[in-house]
Amino acid sequence: DAGVIQSPRHEVTEMGQEVTLRCKPISGHDYLFWYRQTMMRGLELLIYFNNNVPIDDSGMPEDRFSAKMPNASFSTLKIQPSEPRDSAVYFCASSFSDTEAFFGQGTRLTVV
Amino acid sequence: GIQVEQSPPDLILQEGANSTLRCNFSDSVNNLQWFHQNPWGQLINLFYIPSGTKQNGRLSATTVATERYSLLYISSSQTTDSGVYFCAVGSGQAGTALIFGKGTTLSVSS
Numbered sequence: 001d002a003g004v005i006q007s008p009r010h011e012v013t014e015m016g017q018e019v020t021l022r023c024k025p026i027s028g029h030d031y032l033f034w035y036r037q038t039m040m041r042g043l044e045l046l047i048y049f050n051n052n053v054p055i056d057d058s059g060m061p062e063d064r065f066s067a068k069m070p071n072a073s074f075s076t077l078k079i080q081p082s083e084p085r086d087s088a089v090y091f092c093a094s095s096f097s098d099t100e101a102f103f104g105q106g107t108r109l110t111v112v
Numbered sequence: 113g114i115q116v117e118q119s120p121p122d123l124i125l126q127e128g129a130n131s132t133l134r135c136n137f138s139d140s141v142n143n144l145q146w147f148h149q150n151p152w153g154q155l156i157n158l159f160y161i162p163s164g165t166k167q168n169g170r171l172s173a174t175t176v177a178t179e180r181y182s183l184l185y186i187s188s189s190q191t192t193d194s195g196v197y198f199c200a201v202g203s204g205q206a207g208t209a210l211i212f213g214k215g216t217t218l219s220v221s222s
Contacts, residue, residue, distance in 0.1 A: 031208055043198065043212040056209065089153060095208040100145065100160035106153055 004104035006092050012110045018080040021107045025094030034077050035091040082111045114139045118213035125189050125220050133184040133216045135199030143202035144175050146184050150195045189220045
């Protein structure tokens with residue numbers, strides 16, 4: 001398997017613009033997670049899905065953030081409108097039946 | 113929520129040296145993973161080890177769940193071992209909803 005695939009790898013956008021990050025989990029995995037990594041806060045869980053259903057979104061920082069999983073092979077994390085403090089590396093991860101989690105290569109987001 | 117503490121925060125080694133990284137957690141867990149974040153930012157799985165001992169080459173890990181700690185051993189370190197080592201734990205309904213420690217930054221020089 002190719003692993004968890006995220007796109008784009010890098011994104012530079014202007015403040016106020018909409019940003020969409022994409023994730024393709026490992027085939028057959030039934031859990032999908034979105035994390036954010038910053039120097040100040042480290043790696044923090046934003047939201048996770050089980051069988052395409054959002055289970056816990058308590059880590060989503062604000063209403064400007066939203067996540068969807070329309071099918072088992074695709075998820076998006078959207079920020080609208082983006083702000084400079086959203087600059088971070090965003091990771092997607094997946095796992096099978098709540099065992100070992102595997103991470104994608106991340107999307108480095110810069111909001112100027 | 114669960115607190116995860118890693119020590120030491122920073123470690124500098126000469127190539128060939130051995131090291132032990134520690135992870136303490138504040139409550140019972142049903143998942144524990146060790147990751148290596150390389151200089152390119154990739155999170156690489158090292159061990160899935162909610163309990164017991166595992167070995168993979170020069171690396172090994174032990175988790176004593178009843179005492180709420182895990183140890184990662186690196187033997188004969190190499191420059192390619194440099195990076196940040198994270199311990200992450202999970203509990204409850206979704207053990208893979210991981211809570212990460214702040215990491216140990218390892219620098220290995222030749």
